[in-house]
Amino acid sequence: MKLEIGNQKSEIAGERYSRQILFGGIGEAGQRRLNDSRALIIGCGALGSAQAEALARAGVGRLRIVDRDFVEASNLQRQTMFTERDAAERIPKAVAAANHIAEINSEIATEPEIADVNHSNIEQLIKNCDVVLDGTDNFATRYLINDACVKHEVNWIYGAAVGSYGVTMTVRPHQTPCLRCVFEEAPPAATAPTCDTAGVIMPIINVVAAVQVTEALKLLTGRNEQLHQSLMQFDVWRNEWRKINPGPPSSECPTCAFGRFETLDAVAGEAAAVMCGRDAVQISPLKPTRVDFESLAERLRGAGEVKFNDYLLRFRTGDYEVTVFQDARSIIRGTDEIKTARSLYAKYIGN
Numbered sequence: 001m002k003l004e005i006g007n008q009k010s011e012i013a014g015e016r017y018s019r020q021i022l023f024g025g026i027g028e029a030g031q032r033r034l035n036d037s038r039a040l041i042i043g044c045g046a047l048g049s050a051q052a053e054a055l056a057r058a059g060v061g062r063l064r065i066v067d068r069d070f071v072e073a074s075n076l077q078r079q080t081m082f083t084e085r086d087a088a089e090r091i092p093k094a095v096a097a098a099n100h101i102a103e104i105n106s107e108i109a110t111e112p113e114i115a116d117v118n119h120s121n122i123e124q125l126i127k128n129c130d131v132v133l134d135g136t137d138n139f140a141t142r143y144l145i146n147d148a149c150v151k152h153e154v155n156w157i158y159g160a161a162v163g164s165y166g167v168t169m170t171v172r173p174h175q176t177p178c179l180r181c182v183f184e185e186a187p188p189a190a191t192a193p194t195c196d197t198a199g200v201i202m203p204i205i206n207v208v209a210a211v212q213v214t215e216a217l218k219l220l221t222g223r224n225e226q227l228h229q230s231l232m233q234f235d236v237w238r239n240e241w242r243k244i245n246p247g248p249p250s251s252e253c254p255t256c257a258f259g260r261f262e263t264l265d266a267v268a269g270e271a272a273a274v275m276c277g278r279d280a281v282q283i284s285p286l287k288p289t290r291v292d293f294e295s296l297a298e299r300l301r302g303a304g305e306v307k308f309n310d311y312l313l314r315f316r317t318g319d320y321e322v323t324v325f326q327d328a329r330s331i332i333r334g335t336d337e338i339k340t341a342r343s344l345y346a347k348y349i350g351n
């Protein structure tokens, strides 16, 4: 069999996917469909990097990978896509993932996006995607994904992991319950454990990502009858595995029953977000722009220590560290107060 992506013909394609084609659930026709598909991975941390690697190896032809963060040493214990060099050089995760995928499977077209996913870009990001995989770490983004995917009828696969516990559910808009049918509201802030308060072990990441990726392969090859059709929960430390039947879509659901997509309509005001448990706040500029790092570094040099590469600039002052990305989005470390972060942003970066 001959596989083509764009104009590139693959010599090794027949060998490369031979074991997957042998598998009855996929076969040659399924492999072609995977090759012609585009998956969107939102958040390329632990779950996202496991998803990206698996989908690239499986031959999903186009991978759009969105992440707002860069690689740090504390990621390496579970974020299997990244290396010590990525952390030392503070490479943005989306770029690092694309670099590694190019080495794993050069036939895959990756579309790395260094961006904070929000109401202003989510609908653009899911455009032309056949499936969306959740690799995020917060409910706000998940409701945003849910709204956009229900509105545009794109299948998406929810997934989360903390400690040794994980959960996943596949949403087929208007066919199965959406996230809001099952969880009407996000858990209140500071009540749910996070990876930074409760820690996380890698095996649960692999379990959740494995189920998400398998569901993606079923969806992309048109094998919907094989979907697990449940809310799946796992605890690999307590040895618990559960499949909960979520029933039909709720007739009361604002999202899928009434077509109200509140998170997409949000006013552009809230441009700051506390980054869960990391003693850091992210500030987004009201208007995206393109920062000239050289001249910004020049301006900041008198006020503290400045370093920059092609992707970001890092500035240290007192107890704070400010990382500025090309679009002027910044992560301010050393505080969990939006107010303080906004003030530092205004002081040093300006808007």
Ligand SMILES: [Zn+2]
Binding pocket: 177, 178, 179, 180, 181, 182, 249, 250, 253, 254, 255, 256, 257
């Ligand atoms: Zn719903």
